[in-house]
Structure formats: structure tokens, C-alpha cells
Amino acid sequence: MPTLTLTGEPDADRLLSDNPFALLVGMLLDQQIAMEQAFVGPQRLAERLDGPLTPAAVAGLDPDQLEALFRVRPAIHRYPGSMAKRVHALAVTLVEDHDGDAEGxxxxxxxxxxxxxxxxxxxxxxxxxxxxxVALLGKQCGVTPPGWREAAGDYGQEGFRSIADVVDQQTLLKVRAWKQAKKARAKEAAADA
Incomplete structure (x- = not known):
């Protein structure tokens, strides 16, 4: 897998590039916080664990232990309690349904x-x-099964719509501008309704 540059932090980007579970966790955390901060979350979690960041390691933690790790400052997410629960559920599912193989x-x-x-x-x-x-996997990770662009919808198109299009600081700013414009259009449409 190529080296991703989603966060601007080399250690975090290396983990995302080398660890499919970290990449899934980053995507899971990409909600109600800045994209790049969401994708730094797996690195922060990895630093706080007593071992590698794997589905088995996270699934094996008591949910309250995982939440405590999420709350250590700087917190991994704006909503550490609910996001720790989601990450734990993701890890358990990967262990139970995918033999702990996130890339699977x-x-x-x-x-x-x-x-x-x-x-x-x-x-x-x-x-x-x-x-x-799907767009991130297709555009940056070489995972391109037939029909991946269609499955990704608008995110599979060329442009700057999501984390799938971030390859450096400049593209991060373009994605952020696109998202802000989209929110403004939605707000304007709601006001007109």
C-alpha cells in the first residue's frame, strides 16, 4: 500500500499506510471533528496501548478501559465516550466476523x-x-474492484470532496473549502424551504 499523507503528521500517516485497522478507525472517527484530527486518532490510541494497534488488542479491552484511553489529553475525539464504544464494537466485529483481519x-x-x-x-x-x-481505497490504496467508482458515488469522481482526495496540505484545504461550500448551500436551501 502506498504511503498516505492524510494528517500532516508522518508517524500517523505511516501507521495509516501500514495498518488497515488504523485506517478503518481513522475513517470511523471522521465525524464532527477535523478530518486530519480524526485520522491522527489511531496513532494516539496506538501510543496509549500496551502493544500494537490490532482489532484483537482493542476488542480485548474492557470498554471502560478503552474510553479512559480516549479521554487522556489530548482526547482522541471530541466525543470520547461514544467514539470509544464505536471503535470497540468495530474491533469486536473484525475479530468475530473477519478473524481479526481488517484488510480482509x-x-x-x-x-x-x-x-x-x-x-x-x-x-x-x-x-x-x-x-x-471505498473512494479512499480506490483513489489512494489501489483497491479497485470493478464498479468501485460507482459504489463510491460522488466521492469516486475526480475533485476534492473528501479525505479520499487529500494527498497534501493544499488538497486538504481544497476539500475543506468544498465541504464548507456544501454546508452553506444546504443551509441556504433550508432557509428557502
């Missing part, structure tokens, strides 16, 4: 729709998050 979720997906279905079956991965992750 996408490694042998026959096509884009199957890949998206597998992702939406994971705790914390709704339709939009799954489409963004």
Missing part, C-alpha cells in the same frame, strides 16, 4: 457494490462513510 474486509471483494456492503456492515459505517472509504 476489502481484500477479496468481487466488486464495488460488495465492498460497499461489507463496509456498511461494520459498526459506525453508514452509507456515506462507506462510500468515502
Amino acid at each position: 474486509v476489502w481484500r477479496d471483494a468481487a466488486d464495488g457494490p460488495e465492498l460497499k456492503r461489507r463496509l456498511t456492515a461494520l459498526p459506525g459505517f453508514g452509507d456515506q462513510k462507506a462510500r468515502i472509504f
